[in-house]
Amino acid sequence: MAKLYFKYGAMGSSKTAQALMTRFNYTQKGYNVLLLKSSVDNRFETAFNPQVVSRIGLSADCIKFSSGENLLNLFTKNNYSKKVDVVIVDECQFASKTQVEQLKQISKDIPVLCYGLLTNFKTELFEGSKRLIELADSIDEVKSVCKCGAKATVNARKINGKVTTSGEEILIGAEESYESMCYWCFTKALENSKPKLVDFKAEIKNKHYNYLERE
Ligand SMILES: [Zn+2]
Numbered sequence: 001m002a003k004l005y006f007k008y009g010a011m012g013s014s015k016t017a018q019a020l021m022t023r024f025n026y027t028q029k030g031y032n033v034l035l036l037k038s039s040v041d042n043r044f045e046t047a048f049n050p051q052v053v054s055r056i057g058l059s060a061d062c063i064k065f066s067s068g069e070n071l072l073n074l075f076t077k078n079n080y081s082k083k084v085d086v087v088i089v090d091e092c093q094f095a096s097k098t099q100v101e102q103l104k105q106i107s108k109d110i111p112v113l114c115y116g117l118l119t120n121f122k123t124e125l126f127e128g129s130k131r132l133i134e135l136a137d138s139i140d141e142v143k144s145v146c147k148c149g150a151k152a153t154v155n156a157r158k159i160n161g162k163v164t165t166s167g168e169e170i171l172i173g174a175e176e177s178y179e180s181m182c183y184w185c186f187t188k189a190l191e192n193s194k195p196k197l198v199d200f201k202a203e204i205k206n207k208h209y210n211y212l213e214r215e
Pocket residue numbers: 146147148149150181182183184185186
C-alpha cells in the first residue's frame with residue numbers, strides 16, 4: 001500500500017527545494033514523477049511553461065491545477081499518456097478539502113508527497129493542510145529558524161514593513177511580503193506594528209504654542 005505524505009514547514013524552510021530534490025531522485029532512478037502545483041501560486045508564472053521554483057535556484061516543469069479542478073481526472077489523464085509512478089505536490093496548502101481527498105485516493109496505488117505550509121499569516125490552518133493532517137499516513141516537519149534562534153512556525157505577513165493579521169488569506173498582486181518567525185517574535189512584531197497612542201494633551205499644547213508664536 002502506498003502512502004499519502006505531508007511535509008510541512010514555514011516559509012523559507014526549503015520545502016520546495018526538498019520537493020524538487022525528491023523529484024530528481026525518483027527521476028534518476030527511472031520513475032515517472034507527476035509534479036503538481038496550485039495555480040493560486042502565480043510566482044514564476046509564464047503562460048506556457050509553469051514551473052516549480054525554489055529560492056535556492058532549483059526548478060522543474062510542472063502541471064498546475066486550479067482550485068476547482070478534479071485531481072483524480074488530472075492524474076488519470078496523465079497516467080494514460082505515460083504511467084505515473086509518484087505524485088509530488090508543491091504549495092499543497094492551497095489544495096481544497098476535496099482535492100486532498102482526491103490525492104488520498106491516488107495514494108492507494110502510488111506514493112503522493114505533499115509539500116506546503118501548515119498555517120496562514122493569522123496562525124490558522126490552511127484548508128488543504130487541515131485535511132492533510134487528517135488524512136496523511138506520514139507527517140513530517142521541515143524545520144527552519146527564526147532570527148532569534150528558536151524554531152520558526154509562523155508565516156508573518158508584512159505590509160510596508162509592518163506585521164499584520166488582517167486581510168484575505170491569499171493576496172494576489174499585493175505589495176506584501178512574508179517572514180517566518182517563532183510565535184513570540186511574531187506577537188512582539190505585531191504589537192510593535194500597532195499605531196502608537198497619540199499624546200493628545202502634548203499635541204494640543206504644541207499647536208497652541210505654535211499658534212501663539214505665529215501671533
Ligand atoms: Zn523568534
